[in-house]
Amino acid sequence: MFSKAYSAVIHGIDGLIVSVEADVSDGLPLFDMVGLLNSEVKEARERVRIALKNSGYRLPAKRITVNLSPADIRKEGTAFDLPVAIAILTAFGYIHDENLHNTLIIGELSLNGNINKVNGVLPLVYAAKQEGFLRCIVPKDNADEGAVVKGIKTYGVSTIKEAVDLLCDFEAHKPTTVDLDMLFENKTGNELVDxxxxxxxxxxxxxxxxxxxxxxxxxxxxxxxxxxxxxxxxxxxxxxxxxxxxxxxxxxxxxxxxxxxxxxxxxxxxxxxxxxxxxxxxxxxxxxxxxxxxxxxxxxxxxxxxxxxxxxxxxxxxxxxxxxxxxxxxxxxxxxxxxxxxxxxxxxxxxxxxxxxxxxxxxxxxxxxxxxxxxxxxxxxxxxxxxxxxxxxxxxxxxxxxxxxxxxxxxxxxxxxxxxxxxxxxxxxxxxxNCQLTSRKIKKYCSLGAKEQSLLEQAFIKMNLTARAYHRILKVARTIADLDSSERITSKHISEAICYRSIDAKYWGQM
Ligand SMILES: Nc1ncnc2c1ncn2[C@@H]1O[C@H](COP(=O)(O)OP(=O)(O)OP(=O)(O)O)[C@@H](O)[C@H]1O
Ligand SMILES: [Mg+2]
Ligand SMILES: [Zn+2]
Structure with missing residues (x-):
């Protein structure tokens, strides 16, 4: 029997979908995992085997091979434990293979079959939504984090058994919801300082x-x-x-x-x-x-x-x-x-x-x-x-x-x-x-009149400024003008911005 579950791995700050295939065949009883795995993922083999046994699943003595793909992405972390366990149970017929379609699974296993919290759930669920998945199964303690992503259902589970029940009948379970408006309401806390x-x-x-x-x-x-x-x-x-x-x-x-x-x-x-x-x-x-x-x-x-x-x-x-x-x-x-x-x-x-x-x-x-x-x-x-x-x-x-x-x-x-x-x-x-302005955008948004230009030119020569310093003065002048609700950058704005560049000259000037 063969089955395929889906999980994901963090790459930078984004999630990449990984498929977890399990194959069960006759032959020497063996459990093998392949697919550019780091040491934690290799250890998943032991955790999964014991967690399944302690959750009451008696697996027949068969040859089990698990493959994580694509093969060229390094698989790290412990979040593959649960999808590996689920793929194996599916290969043994505990879950219908089609129930794994469109479902992302992440979670670390304890030896007793409990599911532990993992890092990176938010970007992983986000990636699943981008890829068109319909639902995610994540550790219960990460459920709120996943539920922040709209357009995909997130279910929190705390044991392998719960995950299996859920996968057998999604209709009987409710996805986790969070109230984003409420989360955002609390954004200005009571400050202790002022x-x-x-x-x-x-x-x-x-x-x-x-x-x-x-x-x-x-x-x-x-x-x-x-x-x-x-x-x-x-x-x-x-x-x-x-x-x-x-x-x-x-x-x-x-x-x-x-x-x-x-x-x-x-x-x-x-x-x-x-x-x-x-x-x-x-x-x-x-x-x-x-x-x-x-x-x-x-x-x-x-x-x-x-x-x-x-x-x-x-x-x-x-x-x-x-x-x-x-x-x-x-x-x-x-x-x-x-x-x-x-x-x-x-x-x-x-x-x-x-x-x-x-x-x-x-x-x-x-x-x-x-x-x-x-x-x-x-x-x-x-x-x-x-x-x-x-x-x-x-x-x-x-x-x-x-x-x-x-x-x-x-x-x-x-x-x-x-x-x-x-x-x-x-x-x-x-x-x-304004700090994000590139030199091209500076040209567009920080244009100066003749008077302002000559003021900046004088400073450039007198203070021996670098090109970077020159651009930074313009960006700061833009902000000073914005604080003044002025579309135009005036000499007053430029002078103040130059001022903030001249204090370092007092200390570092002679060096
Ligand atoms: N302008 C001020 N108004 C009120 N209290 C001040 C002021 N400046 C300093 N203090 C008092 O002096 C304390 C020390 O200030 P602070 O630690 O911010 O100085 P600092 O410039 O960071 O010094 P250091 O260079 O030693 O780190 C503050 O905790 C505050 O009690
Ligand atoms: Mg200090
Ligand atoms: Zn000194």
Missing amino acids: FSDVNGQAAVKRAIEIAVSGMHNILMIGPPGSGKTMLATRIPTIMPELSFDESMEISKIYSIAGLLDSRALITRRPFRSPHHSITSTALVGGGAIPKPGEISLAHHGVLFLDELPEFNKNTIELLRQPLEEKAVTISRLNATFRYPAGFMLVASMNPCSCGYYPDRNKCNCSLPMVKRYLGKISKPLLDRFDICIEAMQINYKELENRKIEESSADMRSRIYRARQIQVERYKGQDIWF
């Missing part, structure tokens, strides 16, 4: 507002205790809401990383702040069993690197390529794939190891020491910050000031308007924010 907690620092708050409006990378530099960390951790309170498509894309990444927990969908823009001891693999992704790194977990959101020079230099240099391409390419022995990494980079740093340079009353660092410290951030990486801003220490008077500071809600409403303008402008173009 920008109104921060006294003064108007210039930094303004720079952050611009950065968030256009999702521009921002670097804050200043002495200890000036509030850099405090300001950065309040960024989530002003981030624009996620669209459904953005949410789906992020949720796929979290699903693969096994970070969806009890949530079926990520409905808030991510804010990731890894510690400076992070490894390269954890930051950019990869590993023996490939996983998305922090830069992909921050997709459509913020990656905050506090105390930037404390990170391993080689590690942060790896950010350069993804910052340009908004994706990261992972190469492995027999596969190459891409994870999205369209994050906004927020970083903070002190200007020297004591933290007080250039205040010579407090800083005793020698110039070579300062240079060495600042040199931990390479010029090309520095170039990728659209906005560089100084956070000055606030004085006693400002700290004492009881004046009510502007709240996150006020900032958010301005950011919201600037974002709406961008959404309208880039409709149907697969971009959402």
Whole structure:
């Protein structure tokens, strides 16, 4: 007897359909699995054999061969256990072969026949829908995650027996449903922090507002205790809401990383702040069993690197390529794939190891020491910050000031308007924010009048700017104009954008 079940495997952040064929024939009792399997899938053989026995299925002593195809895709993970068990049971006649048609099956087995949660259910179910499957059988704990995908029925099961019952009679069971509207309603949580907690620092708050409006990378530099960390951790309170498509894309990444927990969908823009001891693999992704790194977990959101020079230099240099391409390419022995990494980079740093340079009353660092410290951030990486801003220490008077500071809600409403303008402008173009403008699109959307052009030209020559810096100034100027509800980019907008590029010259200029 021969049977064929369907399952899927993760490739990058997408699912690829895999067929699981089982053949039962006379001959020496043997159980063989073939089809470019990694070690976990090879071990499936033992798990399946014991789980079937412990679920009460007495299989006759026959020769069983299981083949996973297509043969050229590496099969990884434990999610093939259940489809392998089902294909075998079907080959032995427990289930009609046609009941397996149009049905995707995923799940890991325990030795007692229970079905365990697996990673990546959301992209796998999504792939099944794209391929025209009608239903999916997934571990019960992953059912909500699968049910987020509309246009395909998702059933959650917790034992092999339940899966067999379901496959024998779909009509007698109800698919899982989730209320997407309700999931989205909870997207603005009750924040414990607010920008109104921060006294003064108007210039930094303004720079952050611009950065968030256009999702521009921002670097804050200043002495200890000036509030850099405090300001950065309040960024989530002003981030624009996620669209459904953005949410789906992020949720796929979290699903693969096994970070969806009890949530079926990520409905808030991510804010990731890894510690400076992070490894390269954890930051950019990869590993023996490939996983998305922090830069992909921050997709459509913020990656905050506090105390930037404390990170391993080689590690942060790896950010350069993804910052340009908004994706990261992972190469492995027999596969190459891409994870999205369209994050906004927020970083903070002190200007020297004591933290007080250039205040010579407090800083005793020698110039070579300062240079060495600042040199931990390479010029090309520095170039990728659209906005560089100084956070000055606030004085006693400002700290004492009881004046009510502007709240996150006020900032958010301005950011919201600037974002709406961008959404309208880039409709149907697969971009959402000014930071995503390519050089061709910059020509189209950031055209300047003669006066503005000469202003930028002067700055270009005087500041010895790179082409990349030039483009970044234009993108930031576009965002400043959007915050001003101005279609035209004026000299005022250009000047402010240039300003955010000149602060790094103060520190790195002489190097
Ligand atoms: N502008 C401010 N308004 C109110 N409190 C502030 C302000 N700036 C700093 N503080 C207080 O000082 C503390 C330290 O600030 P924070 O940790 O953000 O400084 P930092 O710039 O990150 O310093 P470091 O360079 O040492 O990391 C804050 O937790 C807060 O209590
Ligand atoms: Mg800090
Ligand atoms: Zn110093």
